Amino acid sequence: xxxxxxxxxxxxxxxxxxxxxxxxxxxxxxxxxxxxxxxxxxxxxxxxxxxxxxxxxxxxxxxxxxxxxxxxxxxxxxxxxxxxxxxxxxxxxxxxxxxxxxxxxxxxxxxxxxxxxxxxxxxxxxxxxxxxxxxxxxxxxxxxxxxxx
Ligand SMILES: [Zn+2]
Numbered sequence: 001x002x003x004x005x006x007x008x009x010x011x012x013x014x015x016x017x018x019x020x021x022x023x024x025x026x027x028x029x030x031x032x033x034x035x036x037x038x039x040x041x042x043x044x045x046x047x048x049x050x051x052x053x054x055x056x057x058x059x060x061x062x063x064x065x066x067x068x069x070x071x072x073x074x075x076x077x078x079x080x081x082x083x084x085x086x087x088x089x090x091x092x093x094x095x096x097x098x099x100x101x102x103x104x105x106x107x108x109x110x111x112x113x114x115x116x117x118x119x120x121x122x123x124x125x126x127x128x129x130x131x132x133x134x135x136x137x138x139x140x141x142x143x144x145x146x147x148x149x
Pocket of ligand 1: 018053119120121122123
């Protein structure tokens with residue numbers, strides 16, 4: 001099997017929440033960076049699907065408001081965080097700043113964007129309440145730029 005970068009991370013040693021530069025790739029002079037936006041402690045906690053799905057809808061917009069060159073932000077299958085892929089190589093501290101902004105914005109929301117059967121693949125599986133709960137929890141803990149705390 002091809003080496004997968006995230007499988008080389010020792011998930012027992014990290015201390016969430018954190019932002020980690022997971023990889024940088026360059027083809028034909030164009031650079032793309034992948035980030036690990038880790039919200040919860042691996043193998044200790046995970047977000048319910050409604051929370052992670054609602055946060056996905058929110059951060060898709062809010063992160064792009066603050067950070068240039070976002071290509072994609074997708075939930076991790078383990079539901080402990082998100083992967084983000086960007087053009088170029090943004091600094092981790094700028095990603096954290098954008099993430100703090102995004103989570104603060106989540107706390108102000110009254111409605112989940114694009115939560116309808118036209119724009120979403122599972123529009124019934126959303127929880128604004130849980131999304132706010134996790135946003136608050138992560139902001140209270142503080143997002144670190146160091147993966148080992
Ligand atoms: Zn959706």
